[in-house]
Amino acid sequence: MNKLILCEGETDAILLSYYLGRTCGWCYVKNSPAGVKIQADKTCGESVNWYQRDGDYLLICAVGSKDRFHTFFDKKIAPPLKSSSAAVFSKIALVLDHDEDTEAEIVQRIREELALVARNALHNVWTMHEYQNGYGETQQLEFLLLIIPKNQEGALETLLLDAISEDAYDQNIVEKSKTFVDKIAPEASRYIGKRRLILKAYLGVTWAVQSPQKVFQFIDDQLRSVPWEKSKVIHQTFERILEI
Numbered sequence: 149m150n151k152l153i154l155c156e157g158e159t160d161a162i163l164l165s166y167y168l169g170r171t172c173g174w175c176y177v178k179n180s181p182a183g184v185k186i187q188a189d190k191t192c193g194e195s196v197n198w199y200q201r202d203g204d205y206l207l208i209c210a211v212g213s214k215d216r217f218h219t220f221f222d223k224k225i226a227p228p229l230k231s232s233s234a235a236v237f238s239k240i241a242l243v244l245d246h247d248e249d250t251e252a253e254i255v256q257r258i259r260e261e262l263a264l265v266a267r268n269a270l271h272n273v274w275t276m277h278e279y280q281n282g283y284g285e286t287q288q289l290e291f292l293l294l295i296i297p298k299n300q301e302g303a304l305e306t307l308l309l310d311a312i313s314e315d316a317y318d319q320n321i322v323e324k325s326k327t328f329v330d331k332i333a334p335e336a337s338r339y340i341g342k343r344r345l346i347l348k349a350y351l352g353v354t355w356a357v358q359s360p361q362k363v364f365q366f367i368d369d370q371l372r373s374v375p376w377e378k379s380k381v382i383h384q385t386f387e388r389i390l391e392i
Contacts, residue, residue: 150181150236151206151392152225154217155243158195160304161210162368163376164243164389165197170377172390174199174206181205184236186224192216206392207237214244218261226264230282239274239392240265241292245303247344254295269293272388292392298385305347311379312354325353 155161168174177200180186186207188194193212198205211220228236242258251271259269265277274290281287297307313319329349333340340349355370376382 149204149238150184151204151239151241152237153206153208153241153243153389153392154220154225155208155210156214156217156245156304157193157212158210158368159371160243161195161197161208162371163304163308164386165199165208166372167376167382167386168206168390168392169199170375172201174201177205180207183232184228186228194220214247217242217244217258221262221264229264229279229287232281235287235289237289239290239292241294241389241392242266242269243294243296243389246295246297246301246306247303248301251295255293258293265289266291266293271295272298274388274391292388294386294389296385303344303347305351307381307385308351309354311376311381312358312374314379314381318354318358321357322350322354325357326350329353 153164155164165174165176169176177198180198184205184207186196186209188196188209193210195208195210197208199208200206209220209224211217225240242262244254244258246254255269255271258266262269264279267277268275269291271293272295274292276288277291278286278288296302296304297310300306309322313322329340329346333346333349340346359370359373
C-alpha cells in the first residue's frame with residue numbers, strides 16, 4: 149500500500165523522514181512503486197522522496213511553502229488519484245505550521261483547498277474519505293491534518309525549540325538565544341522583520357551555540373544529528389502520524 153505525507157518545506161520533510169525512519173523503520177529508496185510517478189520542481193522549493201517498509205511505500209513531499217499545498221495537490225496528486233482505476237494512496241497526511249492562524253481557520257482552508265480528499269478533515273484525527281476517480285468509481289482513503297505545534301501558535305521551529313528545551317541545560321541556551329534575537333531584532337529588521345523569521349533565528353542561534361563546529365553545514369546535517377526520537381514533545385506531536 150502507498151502512503152503520502154505533504155509538508156511545507158524541506159526542513160519538515162527531513163525531520164519527518166528522520167523521525168519515521170528511526171521510530172517506524174521507513175527506509176529511503178531511489179525508485180517509486182510501479183504506476184506512481186510524481187516529480188519535484190526544485191525551483192519552487194519542492195522535494196519528493198520515497199521510503200519503503202516491508203511491502204508498503206511512503207512518499208514525503210515538501211510543497212515549497214504554506215501557500216502551495218493547493219497548487220501542488222491539484223497538479224501532482226489529484227491527477228493520479230483521478231486517472232487510476234485503483235486506490236493510489238491508502239493514507240494521506242498533511243503537516244503544516246500553525247503560525248498565527250486559528251485551528252478553525254486552517255481546518256476550513258484545507259477542507260476547501262483539498263476538497264477531493266479532505267472535505268471532513270479534522271486536526272490530529274485520521275478521517276475516512278471517499279472520492280470519485282476518472283472512471284466514476286468510488287475510492288476510499290484516510291486523511292490526517294496535523295497542525296504544528298498542536299496547541300499553540302508557532303511553526304516547526306517552535307516544536308524543535310520545545311523539544312530541545314526538555315533538557316534543563318539546553319533550555320537555558322534556548323532562552324538566552326531568544327533574548328539575544330529579540331534584542332537585536334529591531335536593528336536587524338531587514339533580515340528578521342517577520343515573526344516566522346524570528347522563530348528561525350531563535351533556532352539558528354541555539355544550534356550555533358550547541359554545535360559551533362557545524363554552523364556552516366547544511367541544515368539537514370544539523371537535523372539528523374539530534375536524537376529527536378527520544379523527545380516526548382516530538383512524540384506527542386507526531387503520535388498520530390506514526391499510524392501511517
